[in-house]
Amino acid sequence: MGMLVNGRWQDSDLETFQRNDKQVRFRNGFHDQVKLNRTTAYLPQADRYLLYVNVTCPWSHRTTLTRKLKGLSNVVEIVYLEPVMGRESWWFGDSKQYRDPALNATHLHELYSATDPNFTGRVSIPVLWDKKTRKIVNNDSAQIARMFNFEFNEIAEYPEIDFYPLENRDEIDHLNNLVAENLNDGVYRCLLARNQQLYEEAYDSIFHTLDYLEERLTSKRYLVGHLPTEPDWRFFSFLIRFDIVYYSLYNCNRKRISDYPSLSSYTKDLYQISGVAETVDLDGIKRGYFLTVNSNGIVPKGPDIDLLSAHLRENI
Numbered sequence: 001m002g003m004l005v006n007g008r009w010q011d012s013d014l015e016t017f018q019r020n021d022k023q024v025r026f027r028n029g030f031h032d033q034v035k036l037n038r039t040t041a042y043l044p045q046a047d048r049y050l051l052y053v054n055v056t057c058p059w060s061h062r063t064t065l066t067r068k069l070k071g072l073s074n075v076v077e078i079v080y081l082e083p084v085m086g087r088e089s090w091w092f093g094d095s096k097q098y099r100d101p102a103l104n105a106t107h108l109h110e111l112y113s114a115t116d117p118n119f120t121g122r123v124s125i126p127v128l129w130d131k132k133t134r135k136i137v138n139n140d141s142a143q144i145a146r147m148f149n150f151e152f153n154e155i156a157e158y159p160e161i162d163f164y165p166l167e168n169r170d171e172i173d174h175l176n177n178l179v180a181e182n183l184n185d186g187v188y189r190c191l192l193a194r195n196q197q198l199y200e201e202a203y204d205s206i207f208h209t210l211d212y213l214e215e216r217l218t219s220k221r222y223l224v225g226h227l228p229t230e231p232d233w234r235f236f237s238f239l240i241r242f243d244i245v246y247y248s249l250y251n252c253n254r255k256r257i258s259d260y261p262s263l264s265s266y267t268k269d270l271y272q273i274s275g276v277a278e279t280v281d282l283d284g285i286k287r288g289y290f291l292t293v294n295s296n297g298i299v300p301k302g303p304d305i306d307l308l309s310a311h312l313r314e315n316i
Helices: 058-069 109-115 141-150 166-184 186-192 196-219 230-249 261-271 282-293
Strands: 003-005 008-010 016-019 022-025 049-053 077-080 127-130 135-138
Touching: 003 109, 049 058, 058 141, 058 230, 109 135, 135 141, 141 230, 166 186, 166 196, 166 230, 186 196, 186 230, 196 261, 230 261, 230 282
Parallel strands: 049 077
Antiparallel strands: 003 008, 016 022, 049 127, 127 135
């Protein structure tokens, strides 16, 4: 997959690297915070930040959903990368359809090296970039989504929306962890399993969790409370990709989401919330996954998915 080592791209991965004759584990990214209370150098200001994302990536999708639903489209500019990963990880492609307004970079790793010339670690999206300091603020999707939820409320169009309400935080944390570990990460454990046993363990965990959430959503419209919260959007980014990518390409083929009555109607319910459909690019998602994983250049035509039919979940 490749990574940065001391600010320079290399095509192979390392678990550790040498510095001053000592083994040092590499960094996992940037974790500065935008704060409304002025306790950091990063203040919630309009037209100051760029959000680098990719339509393929479910972690990117969580941040674009929160940005859209909080009404931050005119506050935080979005920058799309090429859906298909290049030889040096995420990039802006050759077509000139995607471009970098910050550094005129060709690859995302250039923003990492510009922020920290000695950065050693993998390059991931999403990335929140500060135009004022010309540095990455944060590349953790959960932290970025939560900043959008809280720290921009003074300039958000919908400050009253709260995806992490105080009274439900224990339950939200539990479901966030369940979805992240068993589903978001679980499909990659299926794809990258080194042997049959590891594959089957990941596979069984995915469908055990889907069976549990199908049952939960039979009597609850959303995972927690009467409005969508963080785990709903974490789960949605998984569900919208499952039948078109994970079911076939990742060998997660026991059942499709369309075979689960509650999960399929729940996916439609979330998709039909105003603004959500604008964050979903089904063709781009398929192209990004299949052309990154497959070398034959073939993207499947199907399946046909109707996300706009009646879901009837308002009756729950």
